[in-house]
Amino acid sequence: MVATGTMLIAYLKHICGMFSIASFRIKKAMAINMQHDVNEEKMIIIYKGIICAIDIHRKATEFSQVFIKSFEGSFFCFIAASMVCLTSTLVQIITYNSTEQLVLQLIHISVLYIYVFLSNYTAQDITDHNEYVFATVYNVEWYVAPLHIQKMMLFLLQKGTKAFHLILGGIFVASMESAAMLISTSISYFTFLYSTSMK
Template sequence: MVATGTMLIAYLKHICGMFSIASFRIKKAMTINVQQDVNEEKTIIIYKGIICAIDIHRKAIEFSQVFIKSFERSFFCLIAASMVCLTSTLVQIVTYNSTELLLLQLICISVLYIYIFLSNYTAQDITDHNEYVFATM
């Protein structure tokens, strides 16, 4: 689970980087328009910058869709495994009376919750980067 989660986070951070590059290129293209006198040549440079930014954004969206499609079964297995582990740990907490085992089970539950939190945080980070591209535009 740790290896799969680490690889997923690396891919998702790559997607966030692509969205950041797209928003940077849009911002750079728009500052040329604001700061300088606009003539035919500069307008072409602005259009090329915006086209490049849109292309990067399109590639980021396509990469995220391919990524999600290829890992759908892995996502399902990770969610199922974490829910089974969480449920069995909660059942063990209820049935055991030992303090040492209770502490071990609480640590296991904490690790599972941190894993779930990091997964959701990374997905929210991608959403925020994508929204930032549209806000920049």
């Protein structure tokens, strides 16, 4: 579980790095534009920088979609299994009288909560890095660039209006809000099971 989770986080961090490189390339290309003596050679460098940034951004989004699609069934099973494990472990904690068993179950539930938190945090990090790319496009002084570059930048700004999220298992948008929802849902199921078993 730890090895698989670590490998998945490494891949997702790689995607974050690709988004950061795209942001850096846009900043660097537009910094050339701020110089007063922009000739045709520098315009070609600006074009190449922006095109390279767009290409890296496209590859990062495609890689993340292919990555998530490859593990779609696994993620769906993992979400369902983690909900069942969290709920049943919470029910078991109430029924145990032994301190050793209680500590073991608390460690088990803590590991599950950390796993849910880390996976959703990493997915939220990807969403934030993607939004940072478009914040970078918005914050550079694209409006003083030549008309052809302005059109390219407006295309990027328009693309940034569409939200980008990782959807796990085809139904679950991975984010910090979703992690909180999973945790509160497991507690709600536990309360329901506990209240029905007490009757």
